[in-house]
Amino acid sequence: MSRESYKVITKDGVGEIVEKKSRFIGAVYNVESTDEADAKIAEISKKYWDARHNCYAYVIGENSEISKCSDNGEPSGTAGKPILEVINGAGITNALIIVTRYFGGVLLGTGGLVRAYTQAAQAALADAEVGEKVFSQKLTLTVGYNMINNVQYYLGQNNIAIADSRYEADVSFDICVKESDLETIKNGLTQKCEGQINITEGDKGYYIL
Numbered sequence: 001m002s003r004e005s006y007k008v009i010t011k012d013g014v015g016e017i018v019e020k021k022s023r024f025i026g027a028v029y030n031v032e033s034t035d036e037a038d039a040k041i042a043e044i045s046k047k048y049w050d051a052r053h054n055c056y057a058y059v060i061g062e063n064s065e066i067s068k069c070s071d072n073g074e075p076s077g078t079a080g081k082p083i084l085e086v087i088n089g090a091g092i093t094n095a096l097i098i099v100t101r102y103f104g105g106v107l108l109g110t111g112g113l114v115r116a117y118t119q120a121a122q123a124a125l126a127d128a129e130v131g132e133k134v135f136s137q138k139l140t141l142t143v144g145y146n147m148i149n150n151v152q153y154y155l156g157q158n159n160i161a162i163a164d165s166r167y168e169a170d171v172s173f174d175i176c177v178k179e180s181d182l183e184t185i186k187n188g189l190t191q192k193c194e195g196q197i198n199i200t201e202g203d204k205g206y207y208i209l
Contacts, residue, residue, distance in 0.1 A: 003135075004178075006062055007092045010131035010208065015123025019116040021104025026124030031058060031096045034066060044098050052103040055079035055117060058096040059087050062206065074101075078113035086121040092130060097121045131208045136176040138163075138202035139186075143171055147193045154192040158185065161209065176207040 009030040016025045031037040037058045045054045057069035057080050069080030083097050099120045143151055148171055164174040177185045186199055
């Protein structure tokens with residue numbers, strides 16, 4: 001069963017920590033598939049080809065059904081799993097975190113590694129932006145120019161963002177609303193525009209509202 005909503009990365013983030021001269025560079029990305037995640041891992045591994053390790057974890061799917069992590073040569077369980085726990089702890093999906101380590105010459109021990117990889121992943125996440133995708137109905141609102149203010153006022157009052165606007169013979173606004181709010185919003189807009197509005201239902205799916 002699909003969730004009503006889920007959280008995703010809307011802006012990638014990068015963070016860095018230094019632990020006993022080792023540099024840990026964390027980066028978080030939005031990825032929609034395992035292929036996309038694998039391509040990004042390959043890209044970062046190439047970019048940081050001279051690093052000792054490029055460890056990662058990702059979670060993919062509306063219900064977080066796919067997950068994978070890699071220690072990339074670090075002792076088992078000291079890198080990939082802590083990164084994965086940061087993703088799961090944040091409650092996000094379709095997310096990939098890669099932590100690149102430049103070895104500083106001092107061994108950190110298993111506890112030190114877990115702490116460092118966790119902190120680098122958290123630093124990347126702190127630099128990112130997270131949004132919520134909600135299962136919604138897309139609507140196109142078409143009105144005459146005399147009703148623009150009425151539509152914009154109603155949408156503003158109900159915290160509904162305009163995804164796209166088209167100013168032609170008439171004016172069209174694309175919006176997305178939760179299914180549970182659909183009839184209320186349609187009725188409210190019809191009343192606000194005194195019936196002078198055409199509301200067309202589009203695709204249903206997960207959208208950032």
